[in-house]
Amino acid sequence: MTMWNTEGTRRGVVQAAALCAALLLPTWGFAQAAYPTKPVKVVVGYAAGGAVDAVARTIGQALSASLGQAFIVENKPGAGTNIAVKSVIAAEADGHTLLMAANALAANMALYQPAPFDAERDLVPVSLVGRVPVVLAANAQTPYANVAALLRAAKDKPGSISFASPGNGSTPHMALELFERTAGIQLQHVPYRGGSPAITDVIGGQVPLIAVNALEVQPHVKSGKLRVLAVLSPNRSAIFPDAPTMAESGFPGFEASVWYGLVAPAATPKAVVTKLHAEVQKALQTKEVRERMTQVGGEVIPGSSEMFAALIKAERQRYEKLVREANIQPD
Structure with a gap:
């Protein structure tokens, strides 16, 4: 019978385990550090030229500069953005296919029956970008x-x-x-x-x-x-400084904005999501991105991935209530 009770045997096991870890960790670390290894596709569920498209291209340019790979915007309008969302859900979960999402991501789960997807299950929030x-x-x-x-x-x-x-x-x-x-x-x-x-x-x-x-x-x-x-924003818009907010017009607390954020397929490695989030946060601090967001009438919103996840959940619940009460039907 073999017994694991000698100091030499114990030392050998520990050394063998350490060697395996040493061999495996650099490979894993290299794979994560190397991301992205090819051009990244940023899917937009709207036609080129609109606000979501402009925001996606702005962030894409910033990420291309910082990560050394092209971030290519692909416009896939149709079915209230459901075509674009489903294409990203079905994509390989390696961080090379992303979606620049907006409010429709949350609203469509209430608007369309049966729900075309479950954003909280099928996608992972990377980073909120801003709002217009x-x-x-x-x-x-x-x-x-x-x-x-x-x-x-x-x-x-x-x-x-x-x-x-x-x-x-x-x-x-x-x-x-x-x-x-x-x-x-x-x-x-x-x-x-x-x-x-x-x-x-x-x-x-x-x-x-x-x-x-x-x-x-x-x-x-x-x-x-x-x-x-x-x-319908909390504060006056930079592009319409003379126009009052709805709150100033007699409805304190009333707000409605179009928000934008990057999401990825749910199984995307956490290390890739973390790296992307950090790079987006850095981009949001740059003068170029802030100026571009101001030009399209919006503002940047730095914050954690968890904050973005909470927003998606809260928006889904808000839209479910409104769709039910107002009997809103999709086009």
Whole structure:
């Protein structure tokens, strides 16, 4: 019978174990340190040129510079971003396929039945990036100079005033549904397939109001065709410094923003997620990224991956309640 009771045998076992660890650890460490080993694809569930696309390209450029590999934005619009989300969930979980997600990631689990995915199970949050406020704007020729004027008109003739949005279940649509309930008014929703056609009809006078993200209305406000009645952010927007917040317009605490953040397939190695998170946090501190976010009407939001996970969960719960109460259906 072999006995493990001699000092020499014990010493031999310990040395053998240490040798195995020494052989394995450098390989594991090298694999993690080498990430990324090829170009990284950042999937966006919206067409090129919009706010999410602009944010993804801004962060991608910063990560390319710091990590030495190209971060390539791939636009996959369709099905309310579900096509893009599902493609990332199905991708190899090695950190080389990421999703620049926005509010739809949380909202779609309530909007679509059966739910197309479970973001909290199928994806891992990497880092929140920032947010851009939703704005309530009007055709400049309308009599609605501010939120107070709109409220008076809406209460005089409930349901007679319509507003355009980028689509059923979009963040701006949800924001105005919340506002209607908060203000005790009834507006008529006119959904479009995207912000651009909605803006075109508001400028043309077919619809008097629009709810959309700040970036998309900026050029039309500058040209005098649209008037911002309120920004739905906690603070005034850098690109619309003269426009009051909804809180300043009589609704303290009311806020609705489009948030953006990177997520990855759920099985992505923790070391890769940690490295990506750290690099995004560094990028958010740079002058270039902060200036670019300001240009698109937003702000950066540094924070932990856990904070981002908590936001996704809270947003899902908020949208579930709103979708149920307002009976909102996807396009």
